[in-house]
Amino acid sequence: MIQIIDTGVANIRSLQASFDRLGQPWKLTVDPEEIRSGIHVVLPGVGAFAAAARKLDEFNLREPLIQRIEADRATLCICLGMQLLCAGSDESPDTKGLAIISQHVSRFGVDVQIPQLGWNEVTPQQPNGPFELGLAYFANSFRLVEPPDDWGFAETEYGGVFISSIWRGRILACQFHPELSAAWGQTLLEDWINMS
Amino acid sequence: MLKSRIIPCLDVNAGRVVKGVKFQNLRDAGDPVELSDHYQQQGADEIVLLDVSATREDRIAMLETIESVRKRLTIPLTVGGGVGSVEDARRLLGAGADKVSTNTAAVRDPELINRMSANFGAQCTVIAIDARRHEPGVWGVVTRSGTKAEPLNAIDWAAETQARGAGEILLTSFDRDGTRSGYDLELLVAVTQATRLPVIASGGANSVDHMVEAFQHGAHAVLAASIFHEGNYTVAQVKQELAIRGIEVRQ
Numbered sequence: 535m536i537q538i539i540d541t542g543v544a545n546i547r548s549l550q551a552s553f554d555r556l557g558q559p560w561k562l563t564v565d566p567e568e569i570r571s572g573i574h575v576v577l578p579g580v581g582a583f584a585a586a587a588r589k590l591d592e593f594n595l596r597e598p599l600i601q602r603i604e605a606d607r608a609t610l611c612i613c614l615g616m617q618l619l620c621a622g623s624d625e626s627p628d629t630k631g632l633a634i635i636s637q638h639v640s641r642f643g644v645d646v647q648i649p650q651l652g653w654n655e656v657t658p659q660q661p662n663g664p665f666e667l668g669l670a671y672f673a674n675s676f677r678l679v680e681p682p683d684d685w686g687f688a689e690t691e692y693g694g695v696f697i698s699s700i701w702r703g704r705i706l707a708c709q710f711h712p713e714l715s716a717a718w719g720q721t722l723l724e725d726w727i728n729m730s
Numbered sequence: 731m732l733k734s735r736i737i738p739c740l741d742v743n744a745g746r747v748v749k750g751v752k753f754q755n756l757r758d759a760g761d762p763v764e765l766s767d768h769y770q771q772q773g774a775d776e777i778v779l780l781d782v783s784a785t786r787e788d789r790i791a792m793l794e795t796i797e798s799v800r801k802r803l804t805i806p807l808t809v810g811g812g813v814g815s816v817e818d819a820r821r822l823l824g825a826g827a828d829k830v831s832t833n834t835a836a837v838r839d840p841e842l843i844n845r846m847s848a849n850f851g852a853q854c855t856v857i858a859i860d861a862r863r864h865e866p867g868v869w870g871v872v873t874r875s876g877t878k879a880e881p882l883n884a885i886d887w888a889a890e891t892q893a894r895g896a897g898e899i900l901l902t903s904f905d906r907d908g909t910r911s912g913y914d915l916e917l918l919v920a921v922t923q924a925t926r927l928p929v930i931a932s933g934g935a936n937s938v939d940h941m942v943e944a945f946q947h948g949a950h951a952v953l954a955a956s957i958f959h960e961g962n963y964t965v966a967q968v969k970q971e972l973a974i975r976g977i978e979v980r981q
Contacts, residue, residue: 545854547826548807551800581851647950649853649897651928653733653775653980669733669980671806673828673853673897691731714806714828716770 536560536727537572541589546578549612552713556724564589570598574727575607579614583639583676584626586614596632603634606703610726616700616707617676625676635682635700641675646693649675656698656710660686664701664726668718670710672698677709704729733980734972735775735951736941736965737808737930738958740765743782745791749959762795767802769958772965775980777803778831778900778953781811793825800826810858810900816845823850831856831900834873837880837887840894847895857891858900859884861917869917876904884917885924892925899929900953906934910956913940915947922948938963938971945977 536553538546540562553560560576569575577599579586590596603609603619617623620631623639631639642648653669663686670690677696681687690698690709698709706726712719741749746760756764766777779799783789789812796809809822810831819830830850836842836857846855860876861869861884869884888899901921903914913931922929931949935941941952957963969979 545823545828545850547800547824548803548828551826552804554801555804582848647926647928649928650732651853651898652735652950654731672732673806675852711806714804716804720804 535572536574536576537563537568538576538578539569539595540564541577541579541586548711549576549578549713552720552723555720556727558727564593564595566594566598569595570602571607572602573608575599575602575609577609577611577615577618579612579616579618581614582625583614583617583623583631584629586618587626587629587631590618590632600632600634603632603705606705608704608726608729609706610723611705611707612713613674613709613711616709617678619700619707620678623676635685637678637680637682639676639678642677642696643693649673650677650692653715654690654692654698654710656688656690658686658688658699663688664706664729665699665718665722668722669715670698670708670712670719671714671716672710674709731978732950733775734945734949734977735930736773736968736972736979737776737778737951737953738769738774738965739778739780739932739953739955741780741782741955742792742795743784744788745795748782749955763798763802766799766807769965770803770805773969773981774805774965775951776806776808778808778810779827781809783812793821796822796825796827808856810856815842816849819846819850819854823854829854829856829898831858833858833860834878836891837871837873837882840890843891843894843896847897852895852897855896856898856900857896858902859888859891859921860902860904861914861921862904863914863917867916867920869920872904876907885920888921888927889924892927896927899925899927901929901931902953903933907932909934910936912936913944913947913949913952915943918944918947918949938968938975941968941972942975942977945972
């Protein structure tokens with residue numbers, strides 16, 4: 535059973551539909567124990583950094599999330615979910631992220647359309663990563679610029695290079711939406727489930 | 731580099747595609763689920779469903795249609811037509827839309843844009859603008875499917891929607907819609923220069939040349955209906971030609 539964290543601010547129907555197509559049962563949860571110990575947990579996220587962080591506080595989900603990631607239990611963080619792993623974001627300067635990585639999230643520069651909406655190339659920078667080079671669907675105004683130490687990562691170009699995915703052990707975080715990234719994204723989700 | 735997007739658009743009423751769709755290789759060319767999937771398999775980058783419901787019953791049928799389309803689509807789905815409130819948008823997102831487009835209601839109540847963006851994020855909030863040319867370089871805004879002229883300048887309105895939290899503009903030239911004479915390129919340039927939002931060009935396309943022109947004049951995506959529905963081109967064929975012409979597309 536895949537536990538999808540229900541932060542209430544994300545539109546997760548397309549994610550649920552993806553798991554349905556893969557024949558993988560899922561449930562929505564805000565239960566700290568399920569999130570601490572579940573075999574597969576997904577932290578989705580669409581919307582504002584502060585609103586999502588508030589939801590994690592409201593349901594006491596920060597510690598369970600940090601513990602499961604430290605214990606290398608399979609965790610997939612999508613879009614804002616990836617940004618929540620960071621220390622903080624320009625989007626909400628007074629709000630703390632999970633600080634699992636020390637990096638900070640910043641807004642795209644002035645020479646590109648914001649939000650980035652559409653398909654862009656994701657290029658893994660290490661061999662044997664969780665996915666091959668491919669085209670993914672993005673919908674974001676903020677992004678990570680520096681890769682964290684000791685994590686694998688992929689890069690994407692949008693007004694300069696940014697970090698479009700990071701991974702370590704069974705932890706995978708994607709700035710893009712695998713559930714909206716056609717066959718390539720479905721394969722990524724399937725591989726993440728099977729890997730762990 | 732971000733790819734230029736090709737977005738087929740389906741007009742849907744009571745669970746059926748209502749504009750003429752001529753396909754021989756589909757069992758049912760009027761079924762929005764089959765047709766969306768068909769375009770997805772051809773390489774469409776997104777699908778837009780436009781709800782042209784006449785009745786409340788039709789509108790409920792639309793939610794079921796969105797749910798069925800969502801089950802099949804692994805690409806983004808935008809739904810527009812008759813979205814009047816945050817609650818309307820929530821229902822469409824809950825049924826499986828990824829983005830919601832609003833038009834008349836946003837003109838009537840611009841604060842709706844702020845509320846939609848605050849609730850669902852800018853990336854969910856698409857503002858459809860139907861622009862009508864008054865004189866060279868000046869466009870007004872029309873609503874209610876073009877029947878009502880609004881006291882708004884289309885370029886100023888586009889900038890205001892950005893300030894209020896819109897994430898994308900679906901820009902239709904009322905003058906060109908259905909004429910097959912190509913997109914209104916001056917309008918496209920004016921709007922893309924007045925905002926930093928992604929802009930989807932709509933209205934008037936009848937050829938790949940028209941799409942090339944739109945991308946060369948600042949469009950980030952093109953919406954097209956009849957060019958695909960009539961079966962003259964597949965999405966894949968359009969993309970192959972665009973790539974030959976130097977437009978970066980997902981293939």
